[in-house]
Amino acid sequence: MNWIDLAWPMLASASLVVGFAHVVVWFTRPAQRVHLAFALAAGSIAMLALLELAAYRTLSPGEMAGFIRWMHVAIAAIVLSLLYVLHHWFGYGSVRIAITAATFRVLALAIDFTVGDNLNFLAVEEVGRSTWWGVSLSHPIGEANPWVVVAQVSNALVLIYIGQTIARAMRKPAPIRNAALVVGGSWFLLIGIMLASAVLMTLGLPRPPLIAAPGFVIVLVATSYRLVSELVRSNRLAMQLQESELRRLRSEQEVATERACLAHLSRVTMLGELSGSLVHELNQPLAAILSNAQAAQRILRRDPSDLSEIPEILSDIIENDRRAGEVIGRMRGFLKKEAREHAPLAINEVVQDCMRLMRSELLDQRVAVCMNLTPGLPSCLGDRVQLQQVLLNLVMNACDAMQSSPGQRVVRVHTAPSEVGVLTEVADVGDGIPEAMLERIFAPFETTKATGMGLGLAVCRTIIQAHGGRIWAENDAPRGARVCFELPRQG
CATH class of the missing domain: 1.10.287 (Helix Hairpins)
Structure with missing residues (x-):
């Protein structure tokens, strides 16, 4: 037993271990088929190593021809898997070149089984022996197969594709650039050496035993390392994104809680008034x-x-x-x-409930209410108490706006259908809203009242937006202002 007999089975075993690891990764992440393709390449490299070992040992021209034929099956699987991995990992090379290279490789595989003994030889006539580093190894001698050029064209196209990938990756961030240099560069070098090795075999010249299997295994391990590194990096990024999403959700929950507390405080203040x-x-x-x-x-x-x-x-x-x-x-x-869940409700009933709640207050302030409620309006999904809070706030603001107004004080409440659902308007005959404040009237701490805090309309906007609606204010002619809000219909 010599060092070749020990090393080549170890190379095959290493390839199978790497392939099995990527099969496990693919089972846990079925969407990442690049790991399945890489596992196929690893298994094919193990097959190539064992066939190469058998070819080094044989003295039979027939056996040598058969081993070389099946080596091309393994090489075809390696090349096709490599193209798939590079395309789905980087995606920078020309798809047309990749498809053309794959087509020529499949055509070469068909020629391997149909023309001559194999793709390299029309006939393997004898088996020669040569000594490398103290070990006598077999090599084929025979009539060259001219159709081997099909495989060489495929290899040349693969080199062009890898070169494109590396060149375009140079303009990308450092992690992608480094991965392309390590993976693409090593495969580029190996495919180039394989081109030279095929020429030596076709010419019947002995070739060093450290070309095919060891080279493929070294490149396989390097590529696997980069793939696993990318997987670890993507997992780390996914965990960071998940933590960021959890922080965002927690922050949104805290904001929602604070918003609910503010709305409750606003209701308590309103009932105090x-x-x-x-x-x-x-x-x-x-x-x-x-x-x-x-x-x-x-x-x-x-x-x-x-x-x-x-x-x-x-x-x-x-x-x-x-x-x-x-x-x-x-x-x-x-x-x-x-907290309350949104339920179907009729906006007219909400308006009537608010007017009943404010009846005495309106009488005390000598404010007349004119309600124009359109019957048969579509239902809305909402929180009845929160919408009552909005209407109470708007009606109280309308009353406050008319405190210094001469003549009759009238608040008009109108409901009507709209394009998206239901429109509700609360109008007064006061002095109106200053034009400079119309755009920011719903911002927190913006108020036209001398004693107001500027939170009522801000809370109203928050409630309406939480219901999927919108709220706005506008001045009426010749005097007064109106605040309108629109809620989407149920469903």
């Missing part, structure tokens, strides 16, 4: 309940008692209790802080 009217709303039914209860007591103290009026008194008490419960229910729902 409406506290006088809400107390009045509660006082009316409570006073009626007290009055009816006292009347019932007086009737029961009479002698004899006349109970015929008691059912009517009890009905009045029940009705006023229901009215008080509705006021408290609206307040409690408005103050709730928990």
